Amino acid sequence: MSHEPRPAGRIQEVFVAFLLLGLTSFGGPIAHLGYFRTEFVERRRWLSEQAYSQLVALCQFLPGPASSQVGFAIGLMRAGPWGAAAGWLAFTLPSAIVLVLFALGAAALDGPIGQGIIHGLKVTAVAIVAHAVWGMARSLCPDPQRAGIALAAVFTVVLLSGPLSQMAAIAIGALAGMALCRTHTESDMQALPLPVSARAGHLAGLAFVTLLIGLPLLAWTTPSATVAVMDAFYRAGALVFGGGHVVLPLLEAEVVQNGWVSTDEFLTGYGAAQAVPGPMFTFAAYLGALMGPLGGGIFGAILALMMIFLPGMLLLVAVLPHWNQFRRWDRAHALMRGASAAVVGILGAALYHPAWTGAILGPHEFVLALTGFLLLSVWKLPAWAVVVILAGGGILITI
Template structure:
């Protein structure tokens, strides 16, 4: 990355903003994108709706945790390399530390009070995602063509399913944008500038490929448990599209089938990961603490956590400098208009499954979610305040 000086106050601004999100962003990667939009597009105006959707579409294309990649890129844009590190650490560490405590025997959420709190947090995700879909649809699907692309994306996700359905939906949007959205091409008004040079991008790309090939080779040549653990978590992070729940079968194959973690401990950790904010990839910290490859749970947690995030973040750094130039082309702008409309469709599909279906069990939950939506869209409350109010509402509903 190029050396760009950023005031320490700006890096602290990034850290504080993402720390608050790391403590309150429940609901999985789709909900995280809604939280990011509310905080950085609507409240802080760090970037435009269009630029944000472009960034989301790019990260949906890449393997790795999409919401963490978006957060890393926003920190990089705002505070340079140190801002990127601050954004990742602040958003990731709260949930990682909670899961490590759970692995070490800390009390989990139990009883009706704890279950009500967890359910209230699921309802929060409904309000956040609905608000994001509504706002992005108005800005990114203003005509029949792009509304049709969004609808086609919903149908694609429903028919294909899983992360493959999301990638296929964006591909449908890309093709449709190239064919149908040229009339909508506008002068480039990009407000995002990432301090990443071409040589740094190439170096990051070489790092991704080198580690993907070199780690298993080193683990095979050297009978080291530490190298084997690094290789297992790096491959899990490098080979998964869609992030979140999609990485679980890969991790199960690596740590349960190898005998490092028992199936009961694996499922208990997965359940705890649903009850904490932040990215689900932090489940790796729990597994690293349980495995403790060097007999040190904290070292194992840190090692697993860094290795599972590393490939996705390196790949993003590899792509950003070239994407900055590519998106200024007329054809690229048409392509991104179609992709952005497809992102709206993907969010719309996710609003129903799994966000709505896992949270709205009856009229009381519906009323709570509608309250959260109105607090965000009409009263303009910040996302963290809505999280607090609806979490308390979930407790009242359960009682």
């Protein structure tokens, strides 16, 4: 593990790369993982396929926004703590700013052209996820055992559904890997360069637990609206498993049932959040900009946004120092092979639902999605260019 200072140029490099993704990464958390793989594994080669699959498997296990946690870890590996902060900020800001402007009265996309763009972006998610499944399956499921684990993960996610299905799929895959993949002796488990000390990990874990227990107690004993909002959004971010969309019922229970925003405002913001790139958790910025207790506006948006992301990042930092030690366990290689194959299965299930079922409504959408897939896999176009092309295609098939 290296603790040498990272050059400022790397931090800027991370910020620019994630800002571009924050402006173009449509389709939800699973699609984001596809964008990340295309950009950082295939194009920039910042980390290997195996290292990326390890990060995805780890972040799927933890509560919080999995795609943002993966991005945070990539920034950390590339440029240290400031790189992690730069990556998170750049990936989060575009959608947060758009949703805050929408909350404050900015016009939403309307009319046939706007609807066509949204439709094209949904089709883009199909192409991105299909490309990720295809590429990861070739690398991570090269034999019948791991292909079978991936298929079992598809069945688990599709048949169980619910927020715990992805965790169950990875757990089953890990156990199956320990039983079925121990005969594979290839050394494909490279150490991850994680510049996080054990002390920093312990402090992050302590902060996570202290805030999770302390904020509700403080909110109960004091009449502070600021503390109440901090508690509500921190708990929502700390207790959600399975991706950004799962946080919606938790937020509804906090902000609607408490009377901070109306049901109509909540549902309108949820609809707008589907049409912007970046993490679904930025929906919190929209709610914070509207909420009555703090008077709404920019302060409420920033507070809500910071508190909903904070627990997932603290928990990730708490776990990372122990990751490479865990991997030295004699059965860790087999376990991670199985978990990585399960990640491929989870992506495959997401390719069907919600990506395919939500976007492919007829032959025109199918042709558009296939075009995007070929642009990514054969012509090697960057993801942002495919977003632009398929958004234009969405306009053509809508008007």
